[in-house]
Amino acid sequence: MSLPPGFLDELRTRVSLTQVVGRKVMWDQRKSNQGKGDMWAPCPFHHEKSASFHVDDRKGFYYCFGCHAKGDALKFVQETENVGFMEAVQILAQEAGMEMPARDPRAQRKQDHRAQLAEVMEQAVRFFRLQLSTRAGEGARSYLARRGLSGPALERWEIGFAPEGWQNLWDALRGKGVPEELIMGAGLAKPSNKGGKPYDTFRNRIMFPIRDARGRAIAFGGRAMDPRDNAKYLNSPETALFDKGRSLYNHGPARTASGKSGQLLVAEGYMDVIALAEGGFEASVAPLGTAITENQLQMLWRIADEPIIALDGDTAGLRAAMRLIDLALPLLEAGKSLRFALMPEGKDPDDLIRAEGREAVQAVLDQAMPMVRLLWQRETEGKVFDSPERKAALDKALRDKIRLIRDPSIRRHYGEDLQDLRWELFRGGRPREEAAGSGLDLGFDAAPDAGFDPGARPADDPGFGADYDAGYDPGYDTAGYDPGFDPGYDAGPYDNGPTSAGVPAGRPDTSGSQGYSGKQGGYAAGKSRRSGGFRDGTRMPWRGKNAPPQPLETTRNSLLAGGSEESLARVREAVILATVITTPAVVAKYEVNLERMSCIGSDHALLRDLVLRHGIDAPERLKEEIAAAAGAHALENLFALRHVAISPCLRRPGDVEVASLTLAEEFAKLEASRGLDAELAEAEEDLDGLADEAVTWRLGQAAEARNKAVRSENEDRAQYDVGENGARLNREERDAFGALLERIGYSKK
Template identity: 45%
Template sequence: MRFDNSLLDQIRSRLPISQVVGRRVTWDKRKSQPARGDYWACCPFHQEKSPSFHCDDRRGIYHCFGCGATGDQFKFLTEAEGLNFPEAVERLAEEAGVALPKPDPRDREREAIRVDLAGAVEIAAKFFEQKLRSPEGKPAREYMVRRGIVDKTAIEFRFGYAPDERDALKRHLVQSGVPEAVAVTAGLLIKPEDGRASYDRFRGRLMIPIHDERGRVVAFGGRTLDPDGQPKYLNSPETPLFHKGTMLFNVHRAREAAHKSGTMIVTEGYMDAISVYQAGIRNVTAALGTAFTEDHIARLWRFAAEPVICFDGDKAGISAAHRAIDRILPVLKSGYSFNFCFLPDGQDPDDLVRKGGADAFLGEVAKARPLSEVLWEREVAGARLDTPERKAALEARIEELVRLIKDERVARRYRLALRVNLSELFWSHDRKARGAGGDRQAGKAQPAAPSAPRHPDEPDLATIERVLLGLSVEYPDLFEANMDRLARLDFHVQALEDFKRALYSIAADFDGHSVQDFYEGLDNRFYFVLNEVHGDEIRREDGVSIGRGHKLRERLPILRFHPAESFVETCFELLIERLSLRALAEDIERDMKNVTAETEENVAVYIFELSRDLGRRREELLRREQELAEEAKAIRAATTGAASAQPALWK
């Protein structure tokens, strides 16, 4: 249904934005001025300690000065509770006492059909629940015990049992007044084309209801109890209520937990999702036995900016991840992506939570890898680089994939990151081909960047320089946005300064050159420092592979928990500020040494003002770093359930 602007304005006028938002935040009494319709709170969309979320009743909008979230009453419900727009309008209209327009006859007819179908499906759900508790449901109950499904979970998910008879459900539906045609359209009965009598679609199966986002049962998944039965899982067919390519299992329960935690976990099957949910991890959903679609992607992004897709670590799981990546690439957009978790040793989520509980599963989720990393591994796996033509072919293939990304900012980020990766790959390959690793000209390896002397009362500034450069490689768009500021800073470690300048050259001279051009033009020390600040992929003696960026994650452990890019951006800005303050302090110290009795008064006053500014900026930096540490603590707690204190983000 379409809603005209006058109707929406009427709802907005009756419901102040503070009333809608106030149910989910606590207003800050010191900053808020209710008489003026001016309210402040900590943002409900990201973790923070100081209120930066503003509600303005006069203008009817909210805005967070920290994460940028903004909108009206309807937008708030869609973002905070995962409702779609029509659902938000319906809820607020009812609350405001505004009558919605009557739908046209065709809409009423379609809605009547959906109501009839929903009624039939609900009758079937209750029938299956009753049969599960009856003596004939014993095989299903025994299967549930073997799978570790407890009674509380079975009741919450409304487990049921479909009797192993041809028309048990059909007879019940007829007795309940459900027409045969409605039952067929709802996917409950099958009507043979040869004119034979209709019969039950589900027979001898454990029944798992599938709910829509409003919590209504719209379909079923049936698990066979016969060891030789096929298919193992049988879903309802497409109906006016049920569309496999758009729906997600358990999303009506998971969406609030996803909003609170900032992430959504997606499993391959709904039994896995149920096991994970039962273990206490509420922000979990699953696709419904179909390929990952653009609608799935869009729906998941309504609940979290970077959902984690959890696959088995076998060949089939990796293939499924690769297919998902091909669907995701064209719709990637700034601030939104996916992470991929591959479970070890052929285990699935159910195996992990039954053996090790929620901690074991969340431990694997914390190792999830970003889409860009999985894409890179897919493209270079088995690639032959022994000729210029084969190197060029790999570069062309990667460029073609990047061109699929419609968001130009994201595409540029991928292009820059993959350009550095390709150059490093070519160098590593050629180095191995020559035997002993070393410089192309000198024939000897370059040492890693040495540490600079530590300034009294300050963190290890060389570590900060390394973290900044590692973040520049991991998040090239952050580097690109701040590269002029970085260029004005002189790094104390010369090798790091040279690397920074090389990165600047790659970004500034981006277009019109091939990777081969950059590869040939870069000094070998670039690759040694690249590994030192970021970390090549390595394989341990036990066969476990440690992904790219492991050295950056060692220095900045919060990255292991996939914080939002806005969090990383704040880290980046504060690190630059710390280096800027170091440079300012050095300038002041140098100027102070030159102050004598003959120094003009205005010069002395200027130095004094600079010193005051330095002190003020240091206090502000300390405050923001403390806030960021608290935010990091909340991110860790949301991901792992642990509330232990987070150490300093950098030392």
């Protein structure tokens, strides 16, 4: 639901935070000053005796110096009454005597449908919980007791039981008047193929409720009690509430715990997560019955920069870790990686913590290895490299994997680490410095612009082009950037080595690269991209008064100058981020869209993660949190972009309606522009074995996605004006509409 501009400000003005909080606390009369609206009390969010909970009625905010809870009146009502944002608005509006605005009928119907499904899911949770305590659930209770789960743990995790029988849950929900379409829509029942009544999805299973980041029950996971059952674990089908590839078990509590500890563990199943959390590792999550997907990996990185993958110590667990490497390599960014903690052979985290306690698990986590080590282990473990051909095969396999890494810097560091590991394997621990001239160049710089140079070659090196040494060229020139000096590591037989700071070994580099060359008696032979000429001082022939006109600086720096789809997508991301930062009240409504937005560039990804972490809990401090984590320049750079500067979000900051319209439009465009790649990928996967009609349909879907993207791109390139309400108006449409109004004699007065 969209609230009209100024509604929330008016609501906060009419409501006294002291009165709202005063219903839940006892004020400390010695510390409080009611005349100034400066009130103190024991915190209602954690048990304490001292008055560390502060309310500033004039500013409209509260803060606890003990548990660090903070927010405004709306946030306080949400936390203490356990209601959503709109419900909190309704409660305070009723107290203030304000009438709630009318809702958009279509959006309201969709929201109401999801709310109804969520309520049906809550009824199912209660039904399964009740069944666990009956005689039918005796076997399930015994099993859970053997797994070490106490009564409080069962309550905390809301574990239940689905009894045998085809229509137990169906009959219970229908008896309470729940419509059939809601039961089916929630994935709790399936239609009968024999024309009978629908039957329960879960039967004779221990039930684990799956909740989203907001705490809503969206699905179930069921463990079979019958060992002969075909599926040991069964998840709910995908519904309007549940997308398996975009959900994590224990997502919300783990995100909160990770914010305090800075650590995040990823286990394989429900019982592993429960055992870890009960053992003190509360920041633990699990994928839902499948290998980790790209969306789930991005969700993990939004919670923590370096999650630890704690997988079972068996062949299946190791295979899952190896598959995850291939998924993660193309997605790696600076500061975003994975570590792997493999449990002892034959044990999972649940087994280890029950058998040996928390300390044993912590010891395994302390030994977690970086991903490059596991990649090396995968390619070398159990293999013999006793011939040049086998060694070459290893080199090729590693080069192929490194090519998947998009970030040149990360790719370079992976190459360095793998060179070290290769040297240790084949040279028995000899220092790498002895490698010069030994003829061992693994060639991990085969990826474009990796920035590697074979290194300094001693004068007695025969120079067969297979040299290898400890030095490397960081490759700034090949990346399009000249750092201002040449380290000199890429010299041939006449190199004196790197240049000392400020003391050139050769002649000064007058080409404009702002530094000196370490070459003896000469200059580097290549071009300097920064200077536009050769390093021997020779200028390019078109330099001078006859040079062709150069594009303006603003044109070159425009994100849309190249016209690529990636540039357009980055523009849309920038507008989205600027909108939610200037109007954080819309973050809760578009939280799912932000979660699913795969950002182009680490700067956008960082801003999105900070918005998700602080935009809902502390909207008033969002910009401060961003400045503290990303630097003040992050917001300055974002808001300085031309397409952001002219967007409605900066013209009318805090306007919820305009922000909602902007986000709905930009998310739709972003989805359309990226739909083509997804459709083509699915078409490619489905080509083998498909009938001609299926191929045609797939390609049709791809074409439709492409058309949407093109229309969206053309719309972005059109000229717009900004209306009085902040909406963007296409000038051609505006002029045509204005002409029509003139013909019918309409005058705006």
